[in-house]
Amino acid sequence: MAKEGEQIILYDVNPTTPDCLDEVSENITFIKGDVLDFPHLTDVFTQYKAEIDGIIHTVGIMGEIVLENPHRNVALNIGGTHNMLEIARQFEIPKVVYTSTGAVYGAVAGTVSEDKYPPNPSDLYGSTKASSEFLGQQYANTFGFEFRISRVYFCYGQGKLPSKFIRLYRLAFGALEGLDDLTMDKGADQKLDFTYIEDAARGTALLYQAKDLKHNIFNIATGVPNSVGKVAELAQKCSPFQVKVELGPGEPMQRAEALDISRAREELGFEPKYTIEEGIQKYAAWMEKVLPKK
DSSP states (O other): OGGGTOOEEEEESSSSOOGGGGGGGGGEEEEEOOTTOHHHHHHHHHHHGGGOOOEEEOOOOOGGGGGGSHHHHHIIIIIHHHHHHHHHHHTTOSEEEEEEEGGGGOSOOSEEOTTTSOOOOSSHHHHHHHHHHHHHHHHHHHHTOEEEEEEEOSEESTTOOGGGSOHHHHHHHGGGGTOSOOEESSOTTOEEOOEEHHHHHHHHHHHHHOOSOSOSEEEESOSOOEEHHHHHHHHHHHOSSOOOOEEOSSOOSOOOSEEOOHHHHHHHOOOOOOOHHHHHHHHHHHHHHHSOOO
16 A cells, blocks of 8 residues: 555554564654554644544564453553554544454355354464454444455464464574574474465555445455474475474464465456465575565
8 A cells, every 4th residue: 555655544552663664664664662552543643633644553463473462462452452442443444454364254164155154263372453343344344434354364473483483483484583492292294375475465454545445354365384393394484594394294283274365356356376385485685685684
């Protein structure tokens, strides 16, 4: 969206915008803030109200990291969403796009679609995202604005170091960062719909920009399952580090293998640009640029 000349207000706790946004930085106004700080949110929207035509809400704690501080992190995932919905109500923002996750489908097999598989999360993280989906839908129904849901899945790529993320992600991509201790007794056979971050972002932007939609919930992924073992092997091949990854057989997580993106193709014109091989190569190039030289 910023590449198309739209002006973006980026509200985030991080002190600077990611380096991957450097080329469009002139179209981004960065404001440091916490989505749980409702008075600050109110001040920001009061200042920029005339310039804001919608909200894309992406903030949340992911995966097993929720369990590290469940009181704080559940409050952030659900309470932060509630704050953004209340802002939309009070400031009469016509449209909110919420980035949810394929984790809301829970312990289902194969490739899942939006209508055939209602939310049935199997862990705390998925529960916070499903709760936020329901809350947003009811806010929209009650107060008369659009609430659209982008269900992304196992996003990877620039802006995210494996060392800062969940264990399965570290195992899959840690070789690119030269991490040690990339060992787990099972996981090689876990198939997931790994989606390059640019594809997830572009699909979500298409959802924001679309008009006269028939549906308001869209899977944004690749539709193609890849095993963690395969991804780890590809990461090793693209890595400048001599890193050993040891994954035993089996599946440590209860998750769908892939998300059916037929609806996004038909209604949004979305098509993922990156295969897993192409995405890992681009991720490796970014990692080489940002990591300190050893």
